[in-house]
Amino acid sequence: MSARETILGRLRRRLDGPLTPPVSDFSVMSGRGWGREERLRRFEAWITSVHGEVIHTPRADWTRVLARVLADKGIRRLALGRAHPVAAEARAALAEAGVTLVDADRPVEAWWETLFHEVEAGLTSTAGGVAETGSLWLWPTPDEPRLLSLVPPIHIAVLDAEAVEDTLFEVMERHGWAAGMPTNALLISGPSKTADIEQTLAYGVHGPRELVVLLRH
Amino acid sequence: MSVEPPGVQTFTPQAFHRQAHDALGNPQIRANFRSAMDGLMGKRREAFADWELEALRELGASVRLRALAQLPDLLERLEANCQANGIRVHWAEDGEAACRLIRELCEARGAKAVIKGKSMVTEEMHLNAHLETAGIEALESDLGEYLVQLNDQTPSHIIMPAIHLNTDEIADVMHDKTGIPRTRDVDAMTAAARAQLRERFMAADVGITGVNFAVAETGTLCLVENEGNGRMTTTVPPVHIAVTGIEKVVEQLRDVAPLYALLTRSATGQHATTYLNMISGPRQAGEQDGPEEVHLVLVDNGRSAIYQDDELLDTLRCIRCGACMNHCPVYTRVGGHSYGTTYPGPIGSILMPHLMGLEATKDLPTASSLCGACGEVCPVKIPIPALLTRLRREAVGEGRGNVPGAGSKRTRTEAAAWKAWQWLATHPGAWRGAAGVAGKLGPLTPSKLGPWSDHRVAPKPARHSLHALIKRHRSATDEEGQS
Amino acid sequence: MTPIKCYPPKPPRVYLFGTCLVDLFFPEAGLDAMRLLEREGIAVDFPEDQTCCGQPAYTSGYQDEARAVAAAQLDLFPEPWPIVVPSGSCGGMLRHHYPKLFAGTPLEAKANELAGRVFELTEFLVHVCHLELEDRGAPETVAMHTSCSARREMGLAETGPALLAQLGRVTLVEQARAAECCGFGGTFAVRHPEVSAAMVEDKSRAIEAAGAERFVTSDCGCLMNIAGRLAHRDSEVEGEHIASYLWRRVGQ
Numbered sequence: 001m002s003a004r005e006t007i008l009g010r011l012r013r014r015l016d017g018p019l020t021p022p023v024s025d026f027s028v029m030s031g032r033g034w035g036r037e038e039r040l041r042r043f044e045a046w047i048t049s050v051h052g053e054v055i056h057t058p059r060a061d062w063t064r065v066l067a068r069v070l071a072d073k074g075i076r077r078l079a080l081g082r083a084h085p086v087a088a089e090a091r092a093a094l095a096e097a098g099v100t101l102v103d104a105d106r107p108v109e110a111w112w113e114t115l116f117h118e119v120e121a122g123l124t125s126t127a128g129g130v131a132e133t134g135s136l137w138l139w140p141t142p143d144e145p146r147l148l149s150l151v152p153p154i155h156i157a158v159l160d161a162e163a164v165e166d167t168l169f170e171v172m173e174r175h176g177w178a179a180g181m182p183t184n185a186l187l188i189s190g191p192s193k194t195a196d197i198e199q200t201l202a203y204g205v206h207g208p209r210e211l212v213v214l215l216r217h
Numbered sequence: 218m219s220v221e222p223p224g225v226q227t228f229t230p231q232a233f234h235r236q237a238h239d240a241l242g243n244p245q246i247r248a249n250f251r252s253a254m255d256g257l258m259g260k261r262r263e264a265f266a267d268w269e270l271e272a273l274r275e276l277g278a279s280v281r282l283r284a285l286a287q288l289p290d291l292l293e294r295l296e297a298n299c300q301a302n303g304i305r306v307h308w309a310e311d312g313e314a315a316c317r318l319i320r321e322l323c324e325a326r327g328a329k330a331v332i333k334g335k336s337m338v339t340e341e342m343h344l345n346a347h348l349e350t351a352g353i354e355a356l357e358s359d360l361g362e363y364l365v366q367l368n369d370q371t372p373s374h375i376i377m378p379a380i381h382l383n384t385d386e387i388a389d390v391m392h393d394k395t396g397i398p399r400t401r402d403v404d405a406m407t408a409a410a411r412a413q414l415r416e417r418f419m420a421a422d423v424g425i426t427g428v429n430f431a432v433a434e435t436g437t438l439c440l441v442e443n444e445g446n447g448r449m450t451t452t453v454p455p456v457h458i459a460v461t462g463i464e465k466v467v468e469q470l471r472d473v474a475p476l477y478a479l480l481t482r483s484a485t486g487q488h489a490t491t492y493l494n495m496i497s498g499p500r501q502a503g504e505q506d507g508p509e510e511v512h513l514v515l516v517d518n519g520r521s522a523i524y525q526d527d528e529l530l531d532t533l534r535c536i537r538c539g540a541c542m543n544h545c546p547v548y549t550r551v552g553g554h555s556y557g558t559t560y561p562g563p564i565g566s567i568l569m570p571h572l573m574g575l576e577a578t579k580d581l582p583t584a585s586s587l588c589g590a591c592g593e594v595c596p597v598k599i600p601i602p603a604l605l606t607r608l609r610r611e612a613v614g615e616g617r618g619n620v621p622g623a624g625s626k627r628t629r630t631e632a633a634a635w636k637a638w639q640w641l642a643t644h645p646g647a648w649r650g651a652a653g654v655a656g657k658l659g660p661l662t663p664s665k666l667g668p669w670s671d672h673r674v675a676p677k678p679a680r681h682s683l684h685a686l687i688k689r690h691r692s693a694t695d696e697e698g699q700s
Numbered sequence: 701m702t703p704i705k706c707y708p709p710k711p712p713r714v715y716l717f718g719t720c721l722v723d724l725f726f727p728e729a730g731l732d733a734m735r736l737l738e739r740e741g742i743a744v745d746f747p748e749d750q751t752c753c754g755q756p757a758y759t760s761g762y763q764d765e766a767r768a769v770a771a772a773q774l775d776l777f778p779e780p781w782p783i784v785v786p787s788g789s790c791g792g793m794l795r796h797h798y799p800k801l802f803a804g805t806p807l808e809a810k811a812n813e814l815a816g817r818v819f820e821l822t823e824f825l826v827h828v829c830h831l832e833l834e835d836r837g838a839p840e841t842v843a844m845h846t847s848c849s850a851r852r853e854m855g856l857a858e859t860g861p862a863l864l865a866q867l868g869r870v871t872l873v874e875q876a877r878a879a880e881c882c883g884f885g886g887t888f889a890v891r892h893p894e895v896s897a898a899m900v901e902d903k904s905r906a907i908e909a910a911g912a913e914r915f916v917t918s919d920c921g922c923l924m925n926i927a928g929r930l931a932h933r934d935s936e937v938e939g940e941h942i943a944s945y946l947w948r949r950v951g952q
Contacts, residue, residue: 004308007463007517011289013617015525019286024279028272029474046488108506116415133478135490145505146452150445156548168489169474178470179433183501184452187493192445194407195485196361198249198258198384202407205360206414207445207491234892241898546881550898584892586885586899587759589852603800609761626761635757639765643718643772645749652724668893673900673928676725683718683727687746690731696744 032132036161039131043164044085044215046134050190051203052211059216061156063093069212070099070121074191079104079119079152081143086125086158104148115147119190121154122208129164129213130171135189136213137171146184155170155191155208228371228557230573233580236555239691246381249284250552253380260486277479278598282463284334284433288524291433291466292515299434302498312342313589315516319344319425319458320351322512326456328422332414333451335359336347336427337375337537338462338516341559341572344425355425358414360407366432367394373553375560376539381552414446424450424508428461428557429536430476434469438513440494441480443487443503448494457499457508463515464524464533464596476536479596483540506675518570526619528607534569534597539564541591541601547584556581563591567604574613575622582608652682707827708782709747713743714773715783716822717773720752720942721789721920722835729920729941733786736947740829742785747776757795758801760887767801774810775797782828783818786943787919788850790884791820795854820850821943822859822918835867842870843912844942845903845926847919848881860942867949875906875915884925902931908937916942 001009034042040135044054060108070089072080078142079102081087091101102111124144134159142145148157165171168187172178177185192207203209228236240246265273284291296306309315323331331348333339333355341644344357345366357366361378364369368390372378379387384401392399397409426447430439439458440447451457467473481487500507523529542548542562553561558569558578582605591601610616613632614624641648655678666675681689714737722730734744738816750773755888758766777783785791795818802811825831852858864872883889885898904926907915914937917923927939
């Protein structure tokens with residue numbers, strides 16, 4: 001008999017007999033009743049409490065703000081996608097900004113060394129935000145692959161204010177996650193961190209040491 | 218203050234008393250754990266609002282019970298949905314079979330270097346040592362696990378593996394084992410580890426991780442982490458092998474939301490970890506990164522035996538947050554290594570007897586004052602004190618006899634002593650007589666009472682028992698009434 | 701499951717379950733508990749044949765022996781009067797563990813019925829008697845140690861401090877990590893004496909550091925443990941059962 005059959009057999013022939021599944025009351029996971037301002041206030045408070053940086057910008061002006069952030073942080077090599085409007089607008093705006101734009105929409109094997117050793121920041125869009133936990137949610141795509149938000153020392157994420165919702169549970173339900181999960185779905189709350197050395201927080205242990213959220217209104 | 222030089226240390230549950238004795242006598246260990254546990258308790262307390270805590274725990278418990286109630290069906294659903302997603306699913310009856318299976322997966326790829334994300338179940342089966350014998354190097358990438366591995370140790374906490382080491386000790390490890398200039402600067406040490414491990418991610422043939430929740434409905438593997446090493450391990454190497462105990466399955470994707478909220482807040486008081494990484498398949502055509510192969514290894518290793526019993530079943534609700542150890546006054550004082558088991562603290566004391574047998578672990582279920590702090594904070598409401606009591610019964614042969622090593626702790630002397638106590642306590646006349654005698658002997662009773670009086674004054678039986686005092690009180694009040 | 705506790709109006713009569721530790725080592729505490737209840741106009745019935753609730757054997761795994769002893773107690777409280785216990789630990793045994801101990805046995809219904817009318821002393825004084833105290837003692841700084849059973853099993857973290865707060869000349873201080881176990885744990889102190897000793901050392905130091913001249917508790921196990929530790933190192937801080945302390949300050 002295979003291990004599979006043995007294990008399932010043992011579970012099925014349970015000594016104390018079949019169990020009755022209880023019903024779960026999920027009401028605590030939703031119904032926060034926050035207005036737009038409260039929602040954004042909470043999002044910002046939580047994500048900054050875990051070392052994320054939030055920069056507000058009018059929607060029309062966001063690429064100018066991006067250019068300023070890059071200049072302020074001395075970022076000269078930025079990896080980004082191409083097809084997503086966020087990437088497209090950024091590319092157009094940064095063409096003359098003296099920043100080297102590195103294409104992320106290609107097999108990672110083609111640019112390992114550049115990605116791991118040369119790129120100073122990765123720019124991504126986001127699918128939305130979660131106010132209760134100060135989180136971003138991302139479904140990486142061929143245009144903006146998984147490592148773009150992980151490997152470069154700085155992650156710049158573009159988020160629209162109206163895409164911030166109250167709780168993770170509501171995001172999952174409203175956007176029908178269960179009906180079709182992507183290869184990789186991510187919730188990101190702040191930059192990479194560790195407290196493994198005597199409870200002292202240190203950032204950027206494996207992933208980015210900085211997370212900058214450009215919050216577009 | 219001098220600290221023992223680090224070296225290869227072996228801890229076993231059989232030596233709990235000696236190991237606890239050593240830890241209690243080590244001021245460094247005592248201080249490291251006390252301050253860490255105080256911090257973690259404080260953070261957890263602040264992380265939950267009063268209005269939500271009980272509702273959330275109730276929901277978490279129901280999610281886990283609902284999954285366990287349908288466990289075989291959900292495992293089949295998980296398998297089918299994973300396979301539909303391109304994840305290959307394997308089953309292992311015990312740790313040895315799982316090790317063999319994983320080794321064969323590595324060998325099939327000609328793998329020489331494995332990078333690991335944090336996984337307690339692979340600690341449980343000593344996977345690294347097994348791979349090493351096959352000439353495959355397995356390197357831990359979670360910073361705490363990395364430090365512990367460099368120091369030839371095992372984790373002392375399931376969430377904070379290196380919590381037993383302080384900054385100075387870690388500075389020594391980093392200097393001695395990786396050759397960096399000696400520094401106490403945490404950022405500098407972290408940056409050094411980042412650089413060392415980045416090369417290893419790129420060079421690794423296989424990435425191995427645990428799983429926090431496996432979703433049957435969608436065939437999704439959820440990994441909860443702060444560092445990003447889990448994302449690296451599951452994205453950079455060409456093969457990802459996820460290893461999990463069979464109990465980690467949940468029915469629906471929505472079930473992840475409450476469990477994630479409970480896990481992060483109970484473990485470290487975080488509202489969310491930096492990453493919740495949800496994987497539903499290998500790299501698809503057209504995608505730019507991610508592994509070509511994803512495997513899921515479902516490990517039983519004693520769990521299906523626990524599953525048989527309605528009371529013991531609750532052990533399998535655990536989501537491995539570590540809150541029970543953070544709040545345990547015994548764990549806080551003796552530290553994780555004293556237990557000599559993969560999982561230390563209260564959860565270890567109710568789980569390890571099933572994995573290692575009650576004979577080897579006989580001192581663990583009793584290593585609790587039954588103060589109830591563990592059960593009070595458990596995010597999925599595992600009645601840990603009741604389970605400790607149940608295992609004590611099993612150990613002395615007065616349970617159902619369905620735990621390995623049941624009855625192995627029963628001694629004739631102790632059983633006879635309890636029988637004598639039973640006789641006395643069911644013969645009230647004799648009880649009162651004995652109390653009277655004890656009272657008369659009070660001043661003569663020994664002032665040394667074994668280990669009790671090494672640290673405390675021995676209690677003396679009162680001259681008159683409550684029975685006697687009440688009799689006297691009654692006759693006094695009766696006289697008052699008559700006069 | 702034990703029924704949800706609804707507090708009855710103050711009854712004319714109660715039972716006192718004294719507990720074995722009180723009986724043998726701290727009988728005055730039992731007597732003072734009785735005096736406090738009588739002061740409220742409640743007649744106290746002390747069934748003479750009571751011995752021990754069975755908890756030491758129960759928590760040691762000797763369930764059959766515990767059940768035999770518990771069964772002997774079940775017969776001693778035939779009237780529907782509340783049963784008052786000057787201990788959270790023994791109270792918890794009667795209230796929460798008897799139903800489990802007798803589940804599936806012919807005594808199940810009896811155990812459940814009894815469990816439903818068990819009250820810990822401070823709980824009964826606060827929630828049923830609505831006790832009002834007038835302090836006649838000298839000014840004193842006191843710490844309260846609530847036992848883990850009272851705090852977690854019985855949900856009574858507040859009742860002891862609430863009674864002490866009524867004492868006008870008592871300054872109640874809280875020791876650091878007040879909710880942490882003192883390390884007694886019944887047979888735990890015997891099986892793991894060193895760990896237990898480390899716990900009681902921390903507890904006794906915390907009580908001293910809080911500036912208390914005295915500590916009170918509603919459980920004699922904790923009392924024996926903490927006071928025994930303090931006396932062992934000749935501390936000036938003394939311990940006392942809360943029943944005796946209250947009676948001493950208001951009763952005579």
